[in-house]
Amino acid sequence: MPVDSHTYYCTYGPMVLRRCRKLLGDDQTARDAMHDVFVQVLTHSEELADQAPSSLLFRIATNVCLNRIRSRRRRPEDGDPELLVQIAQETDPAARSAARAALDALFRHEPEDTALIAVLHLHDRMTLQEVAAEVGMSVSGVRKRLEKLRMKLHALEVQP
């Protein structure tokens, strides 16, 4: 689908920036992430379907930000990944104290879209139906992923 970069950026840029700012906190990092999102989408513009782009951009923005959060975990100047801590806590409020320590283990070896699903449902408060439509899965598939995440967190809690 032919895409006019300028129109596309003016229409969706502010929305993508707000999304990145919300997940990453820092304005400059959010602007860098926004650029990454548009580069990804426009590089594959010929493969875009002619439908509402906001959903695609929102999803890519979320993934770009989650990748940045993962990679900065080992860079102390960037602080803690508060978003993932929140997800861990909301997955099971009783795990509050263990949440920070469990994060790496929680998302390690999980498909990338499990973190996306968790963010959409627990952070953005999308219903299971909305998440399913957003990521192109069935509602039961989404439910299973979230259930697996909860079980994994419980298992991590009982480990010595």
Added chain:
Amino acid sequence: MTSLPDWLVERAALDEVPPASRERIERIERAEPGELARRVAALREDNAAELARYPAAPAVAQIEARVAQARQARRRRRRRSWLGLAMSAAAVVVVVGLAALRPAADVARGAQDAPEETRVKGSPRLLAFRQVGEQVERLAQDAVVHAGDVIQLRYKAGGQGYGVIASIDGAGGVTLHYPLHDDAPPQATVMPAETAALPHAWALDDAPRFERFFFVTANDPVDVQRTLAALHALARRGDSATGSLELPSGLQQWSLRLRKADRPSTHESP
């Protein structure tokens, strides 16, 4: 507190509310009349303010330049994979043909025939530049740098198809520069054929003694996590300023060390 999540207001402002959310939005409008319209208006105001403060044209130009680069890299990768496929097919034909023609007596000494070594044209190189005001200065091995100096890296894989660029510092820190994410799959280590620059420059932090950049290359995709583990291991060692990475065979390494001065930079950061 409103029950309207931000993402749904964004979709409404763009007239792109997904079918799965239409009932929800109608329910919210009944429960909180006027709230959606108010928040949509606020978002549109914010959009206009953002585009006035940061006009789109320069950002779009930067994005389009990166898109062009990415498309070129994709085309090159596709050419490389087709070439690889064609060469593999040709190699199979040649090997099968040679085996059929080979006299039985030759087979006995076959193990002694070492295959001809494939030589790399040119060698991988990593160049560091420091931005000093409007000027750019190339940094040689052991050049003295300061906390706050803005560094940009350029690299050339010298015919090797894959690579990882990372640095260690005198405080034992490890930073990955290419690919961008430490959970990147091996395929993400593909290198452009020509000299390229990392997409971002960055300011050096106040880690003491040195900043040492490593360029790890190979003919096959590189395991990023394993390479990072080798970097962490070296960063913890006493000889981290001079030692080599312990890497699996097939990987080659180059390093460029910059010395850290004790005093802060006198260079003006942009």
